[in-house]
Amino acid sequence: MSYIPSVLSNDRPAETPVESLTDLSIKEPTPAALKGFQKFLEIFCQYMKMKLEWLCPNLALLHLSNEAASLLEGRRIPGYTCKLALSPQTAAKHPDAALFMPGSYHWDRILEIVREKASNCSKYVVEITALGKAVSLPETDGGLLVYEPHLLIHWCLNYVTGNVSQQRNLDLAINLISGDLFYGYFQSLLACQLEETPLPHIPKTRAKISYKKAYDFMLQELNYMLSNESSAWAKPAQAHLELELTALAKYYAGQSTEESSFNKSQWEYDKSRRELKQRLAPRVMASPFATALIYAPIITYEMDFDGEVLALRFDPVTGQSLG
């Protein structure tokens, strides 16, 4: 049997061209990005009650508190002062400053602290002080206002192929009474001028759906959403995998006829196939990075219509009627 290694065939998908070395360097962030980094650092310092000074536009002097230092560097590390440069150019000008931008060590460390603090976020009470411009709660216009529990989960979807991984964030919320699912609930909460206040003396409903069930509903929903998305990103990787698998199959088929020293067992072939799939198969890894339990208002309007009582549930956060 004449065997031609798959790598010689012309129909193999084009490999990523090797980029010039300059493309591998750390790029300067855009002005918009820089603003975002600055804002993040300022808010972080404010919440941690740490002093922050701007020595020049992209260079911050950070006075780490004992708590922050121990979180950043480990237990019993006393507070200290450090300089953070928000761009590679600034870092190069100030060798005593540490780089602070997405992916950098300090960014990742501070993000861990934020995640740790946020991951605990549960049992909120939401008071909506203004809904758009028109309605102000608790003006319910004759409706019955109850606070229903909503489980909000922020998901990170990681699109992985053999050589690339790209990520995106989305949030998904579920009403633990009705099971209604919402995308973009987090944004709606922000738009509603959410304020963190003690629970008003308004009836709070107990959840009917367990966390486990709610989590499963979300998985089903994400599954559905992903199956309806374009799979164009996965196709070249899938084609590449197919070629590699074919080449492997040919190799092991050729092996069985000759007296080489290789282990020809089916086990080895299966192992190689499994390794190839683990490495090259395109996949989406979905994992939550922050959760919150939110008691959000639902207004129920009832109307007597020809002796039949009709009820309408309205969610002022999303501005949707829930049927």
Added chain:
Amino acid sequence: MEIRITVPILKNTRRALLDAPKFESFHDPVEINDAFRVHFSKSGLATLLHSMRYKPNASWAWHRLCREAEDLTRTHAVSRLLCLTHLSTHWERVGVVPYSHQLATAHRVIEEMRGRAILADEVGLGKTIEAGMILKEYMLRGLVRRTLILTPASLSRQWFYEMREKFRIPVVMQRSQYDWLRHECIVASIDTAKRQPHAAEILSQDWDMLIVDEAHRLKNSRTQNWQFINSISKKYFLMLTATPVQNDLKELYNLITLLKPGQLGTYRDFKQRFVQDKRTPKDSKQLQNLLSQVMIRNRRGKGTIEFTKRIVHPVAVTLTEQEQQFYRMLHNFVRTKMQTSLALKRTILPYITLLREACSSSWAAALTLKKLAEKAGPDSKDLLSLLEMAVNIEISAKIECLLKILGEYGHEKVIVFTEYRGTQAFIKRHLEEAGLATVNFDGSLSAGRKEFTKFLFSRYGDVMISTEAGAEGLNLQYCNKVVNFDLPWNPMRLEQRIGRVHRLGQTQDVLVFNLATAGTIEEHILKLLHEKINMFEMVVGELDAILSQFGASGSLESRVIDILTKADSEEELRHEFDELGDDILKARQLPSEVGIFELYP
């Protein structure tokens, strides 16, 4: 089960500094369509339930900041290689400069070769750095969790240090059979790993990344090494070797097939298409093309990567009258004892060591003589008289010579190498008396103490006195003067000593002083290395290629021992050393005759 990184644990300093990430487990994949699958987090639910139960009522403000920061992180990634951004500040602190060829290699292995490659850079170009960058990159991307690094035993510690210090990868050195399960990133000796019960433990697990250093030891598919590595279940796989092709094209085939079965087809097809004879390829362009898909080789030289100069000064030290007398007496004693031992088929190594120690310093020899005398009991008369001579030596010619060399460079940093701890203590005492800030560095120091010693030397020290065992994993690019107080019989050790300072990152020419005592075996060794094989003129990396042609590098050492045992006179000794030099020179010619070296991509 797929794994990815989420939140690093910040429990204590050690973990925090090493970037230890907490990993997340995933459910079995769900088939979405023909194109891809989805893996949903399994531990996400557990975390959710835990936080609802035990950590309620956190601040909404933190929650909002977290989402905003996560969004910033996703949308403003600024480098194709995450490790570059992540480690840039740390690298500045520890003095790592990623070279462009290393960045290009890491990028190519990940983007083009999809995590399976042979890193075949010439020696000294930083294959370990490349492998570390690739590993870190995969870890940061959340694609690698369980990592196994297999190296020759002598290099395990070096890997351990490099991964921890340069990449903050939380590797551990394998110590027991339970470590394979207990830890996620392990460095181990390949010889230990392939033995039971370790092998069974390793083979029972799936590894995300396997790195094998000195992979040219896997050229023969019939060996236990090859079979063992082939059986390990691994996703990404890096093999590091400076000499992937040496004598036989079949070895090359074995190596590539281990990495990527089918890349070169079956052996029969490979032979048909590419093999003219054992050492000569045909259709080499096509073969080179195939190799370049799985192998990367960076070279030194003009226009690529250049090292600073290495200026070597052989220094012949004339022993004092007292020392000469002691050496002569000891030599006679050793010769007699060796002959007796050989006749009785006993080991002669203690006597060889004694002779070598006498070349190094009388103090080192005195310590061994004392031990031998204690062991010999009533028959120790000769030994005691030698011991008395050794301790009564007032002036050491080598120390005088060393002080003279150090005096020329004022308080510039110098590293002094010796093979013996006795000599190390001897030198330290004399240098301290001369008012030089001196630190000792050897294999007996704990990891923490080693760090502290390195710090002391870099900040305050004038001289570091190190043994080879201690110097493994020691990178001192900021120092450019090396004194070899005694000469090892294995030239690779000498190369490794010099390599501590003469490596990528060194900005100045490196000065090497080789001290050898005239009229002793050291003089012959120095002559062999300097004049005959001219090893100090060789480009970095040439020596190990030559020695592997010559035989294993260790065999040179055994040839020297042979010569020493058999030669009856000084004339015979000289003649034998000349012959040894000729043999090495022959080996040096060999590589150029082999056409397969042209195959390197």
